[in-house]
Amino acid sequence: MGKASFLRDRLLPIGTVLVALVAVWYVFVVVLNAPFERDQAARAGGTIGFMELLPKTMAQERPVLPAPHQVFAELWDTTVNKAVTSRRSLVYHAWITLSATLLGFAMGAALGILLAIAIVHNRAMDRSLMPWVIASQTIPILAIAPMIIVVLNAVGISGLMPKALISTYLSFFPVVVGMVKGLRSPEQIQLDLMHTYNASSAQTFWKLRWPASMPYLFTSLKVAIAISLVGAIVGELPTGAVAGLGARLLAGSYYGQTVQIWAALFMAAAVAALLVIVVGFAHSLVLKRMGARA
Amino acid sequence: MTAMSHATAASTVVSAKSLGLTFQTADGPVTALTGVDLSVEKGDFVSFIGPSGCGKTTFLRVIADLERPTSGTITVNGMTPEEARRRRAYGYVFQAAALYPWRTIEKNIALPLEIMGYSKADQKARIERTLDLVNLSGFGKKYPWQLSGGMQQRASIARALAFDADLLLMDEPFGALDEIVRDHLNEQLLKLWAATRKTICFVTHSIPEAVYLSTKIVVMSPRPGRVTDVIESPLPKERPLGIRETPQFLEIAHRVREGLRAGHSYEEHA
Ligand SMILES: Nc1ncnc2c1ncn2[C@@H]1O[C@H](COP(=O)(O)OP(=O)(O)OP(=O)(O)O)[C@@H](O)[C@H]1O
Ligand SMILES: [Mg+2]
Numbered sequence: 302m303g304k305a306s307f308l309r310d311r312l313l314p315i316g317t318v319l320v321a322l323v324a325v326w327y328v329f330v331v332v333l334n335a336p337f338e339r340d341q342a343a344r345a346g347g348t349i350g351f352m353e354l355l356p357k358t359m360a361q362e363r364p365v366l367p368a369p370h371q372v373f374a375e376l377w378d379t380t381v382n383k384a385v386t387s388r389r390s391l392v393y394h395a396w397i398t399l400s401a402t403l404l405g406f407a408m409g410a411a412l413g414i415l416l417a418i419a420i421v422h423n424r425a426m427d428r429s430l431m432p433w434v435i436a437s438q439t440i441p442i443l444a445i446a447p448m449i450i451v452v453l454n455a456v457g458i459s460g461l462m463p464k465a466l467i468s469t470y471l472s473f474f475p476v477v478v479g480m481v482k483g484l485r486s487p488e489q490i491q492l493d494l495m496h497t498y499n500a501s502s503a504q505t506f507w508k509l510r511w512p513a514s515m516p517y518l519f520t521s522l523k524v525a526i527a528i529s530l531v532g533a534i535v536g537e538l539p540t541g542a543v544a545g546l547g548a549r550l551l552a553g554s555y556y557g558q559t560v561q562i563w564a565a566l567f568m569a570a571a572v573a574a575l576l577v578i579v580v581g582f583a584h585s586l587v588l589k590r591m592g593a594r595a
Numbered sequence: 596m597t598a599m600s601h602a603t604a605a606s607t608v609v610s611a612k613s614l615g616l617t618f619q620t621a622d623g624p625v626t627a628l629t630g631v632d633l634s635v636e637k638g639d640f641v642s643f644i645g646p647s648g649c650g651k652t653t654f655l656r657v658i659a660d661l662e663r664p665t666s667g668t669i670t671v672n673g674m675t676p677e678e679a680r681r682r683r684a685y686g687y688v689f690q691a692a693a694l695y696p697w698r699t700i701e702k703n704i705a706l707p708l709e710i711m712g713y714s715k716a717d718q719k720a721r722i723e724r725t726l727d728l729v730n731l732s733g734f735g736k737k738y739p740w741q742l743s744g745g746m747q748q749r750a751s752i753a754r755a756l757a758f759d760a761d762l763l764l765m766d767e768p769f770g771a772l773d774e775i776v777r778d779h780l781n782e783q784l785l786k787l788w789a790a791t792r793k794t795i796c797f798v799t800h801s802i803p804e805a806v807y808l809s810t811k812i813v814v815m816s817p818r819p820g821r822v823t824d825v826i827e828s829p830l831p832k833e834r835p836l837g838i839r840e841t842p843q844f845l846e847i848a849h850r851v852r853e854g855l856r857a858g859h860s861y862e863e864h865a
Contacts, residue, residue: 490693493661497687498710499680508706512697591697592738 326369333365334358367560375564388544391568397545398533399572401461405468406529410522412469413476420477421484421510422502431481438474442467442532447539464536464545471532472525479521483514515591519584526576534569546572607673608762608794609635609658614667616653626819627653631667633813633822635796637761640788642805643798643813644851645858650820651798652690655764658796659687671762683711685762686755690770692747694739694754701726701735704754711758725753728787745776752784756791763795770800778836781807785834802855803839806830806847814851816858824854 331354338357342349349357359368367375376391383390416434419426446467453463487509495505537547546569553562614631617624628650635641643651656662657669660676671679679685686707694703701722708718726732729749739747748768755763769777781804788795799805805812806828814824828847830838838844 488693490689490691491695494687494689494693495710496661497659497680497685498707499683500710504710508709509695512695515697592699592740593697594740 323369326366327359330364330366330368331355331358334361337361337365363557364559367563371560372563372567375560376567379564380568391549391564394544394546394549394565395568395572398464398530398537398547398569401464401533401536401545402468402526402530402572402576404461405465405532406472406526408465409469409472409525409529410476413473413521413525414480414518416473416477417480417484418506420481422506434474434477437470442471442535445470446535450536450539464533467536468529468532472529475521475524475528476518479517479524480514483517484510486517487513512591515587516584519580519587523577523580523584526580527573530569530573530576606637607634607670608637608639609633609669609671609796611654611657611669612667614654614657614664614669616650616657616662616664616666628657628664629819629821631820631822633825635794635811637794638792639811640795640797640809641811641813642809643796643815644800644802644805645815645820645855646817647800648820649815649817649858651815652766653820654815655687655766655796655798658762659685659764683758684760685764686758686760688748688752688755688763688765688768690767692739692744692751694747694750696739699736699738700731700742700750703739703750704735704757707754707758713758721757725757728756728790729753730783745772745780748772749780756787761793763793765795765797767798767800769804777801777804782836784808789832802848802851805851806844807834807836807839812847812851814854814858816855823858824850826850826854 335354335358338349338354338361358364359371361367364371379389379391383392385392385396387393416430420430421427449467449470450463453459453466484506491509491513492505495509500508533545534547534550537545538551546565549565550562553559553565611631611633614628614633615626616628617626631654643654645651653662657664658671658676660680669676672682672684674682674684694700695706698706704722704725705718708721713721722735723732726735729752731746731749731753734742734746734750739750742750748771752765752768755765769780772780784795785808797805797808799808810828812824812826812828813822814826815821816823826847830843830847
């Protein structure tokens with residue numbers, strides 16, 4: 302694939318969609334923010350023409366919907382122009398959330414893998430655990446997140462751990478489901494082969510089930526890492542946390558700082574994208590080492 | 596008298612007596628095998644031939660302890676199939692190559708050796724020797740998908756030969772290959788059999804293949820799966836490919852064909 306086709310095949314379609322989205326966004330900025338400007342004009346005892354109104358809708362202090370350039374100005378200001386250790390730096394807040402995300406993800410992945418191993422190797426576990434695993438995800442996380450945090454606070458656990466546990470709670474699920482499928486993915490003939498060698502279940506696990514499950518593992522890890530981030534952000538909401546992307550969102554909505562909210566949202570999306578890309582990279586690296594077709 | 600029966604027992608590798616196997620399926624019982632009496636002696640090359648569904652695979656799987664018979668008895672090396680399997684008495688070549696795609700060819704051959712605890716140095720020597728035996732030297736570092744179907748099948752044979760099992764169970768190993776490759780592999784298999792002195796049980800659909808390879812041909816027929824004829828081949832051990840045009844060869848092939856036809860007419864009148 303040459304440069305020209307990269308431009309044509311990847312950049313052009315993505316760029317077109319992006320331009321369209323931004324255009325639609327600006328239209329909504331004008332539509333949603335115009336009533337406020339008309340109100341202001343009416344209060345001053347006059348009316349306002351469209352050409353006069355247009356720039357004003359894009360420069361409000363607390364717009365209903367901030368314009369893209371306002372959000373990016375805020376993003377620029379809170380990342381590049383602030384020291385990363387500063388409370389006003391979005392990078393600082395992103396790091397707070399990211400550390401909880403990563404810890405929660407690691408615990409969720411480990412828990413998910415262990416549960417999947419138990420379920421695949423033990424019929425009783427399959428029958429007794431799987432319904433609970435599924436039931437756990439029917440409880441809205443917003444309902445139990447505050448309880449987890451309050452209960453943990455009461456026993457003296459606070460800070461990173463409660464948030465990470467909420468991430469764990471969300472992220473173990475796709476890993477269990479994916480890994481149960483992956484560990485069961487070997488064909489009968491591949492299992493029969495192990496049987497003819499009189500292989501132990503540990504040998505069958507390490508030499509067959511585990512490698513066979515790798516594509517399933519990474520697919521579920523991609524989902525798990527994204528919802529780990531959601532979990533960490535949700536975990537920051539009910540505590541009135543002072544730091545983290547969730548805290549920024551909450552503070553923004555208290556004070557009607559929509560620009561700050563949107564900047565935090567974009568930061569969260571960027572972090573999520575980065576995490577998924579990293580997992581995807583690990584995925585292709587592992588598959589390559591396992592001899593997958595280039 | 597006792598000494599003699601002991602001697603025969605020691606050289607009998609597989610002994611089945613009125614063996615039967617009925618699968619319980621959702622649509623009712625399916626009798627895959629019934630009343631099979633058969634013995635395979637040490638050093639035999641036994642071919643199983645018969646129409647699809649006559650229980651050839653099932654019989655091999657019973658020997659390998661992958662299925663349990665529902666009636667009759669069977670011993671492998673004088674033991675139950677399970678004991679024999681626990682002692683790694685046989686190598687099994689499945690109809691599909693069943694190589695693990697994430698392992699290179701040499702790693703695939705190493706798989707049984709790792710499981711059975713052979714030393715690293717021994718593994719290396721055995722991989723080299725068996726790759727050479729199946730004419731795949733130089734392909735050890737390739738992944739299965741980089742090899743043709745015939746090469747993959749040879750790799751799976753190498754894998755079954757790598758460890759010290761005196762019995763080789765092969766389920767239509769060359770079924771999916773073209774005539775020319777098949778001829779070539781048949782010749783190689785005979786050489787290998789002569790060189791290793793193994794006992795081989797070999798399933799095939801091809802009459803010439805069965806006659807060319809075997810010291811004993813077991814003709815089977817379906818519904819229910821049973822043995823209709825056992826032919827001891829009078830052909831010499833040394834068999835050039837040209838032997839397939841000799842009258843003796845054609846005579847045995849004729850008898851096999853007759854046996855198969857008899858099985859078929861049963862099916863039509865049933
Ligand atoms: N696991 C199973 N459950 C139920 N029925 C089975 C099972 N395995 C085989 N059978 C049935 O047993 C009979 C014999 O099957 P088998 O696979 O041994 O035949 P085969 O001689 O190897 O045929 P082919 O030449 O097509 O491979 C068939 O009727 C088949 O449907
Ligand atoms: Mg078969």
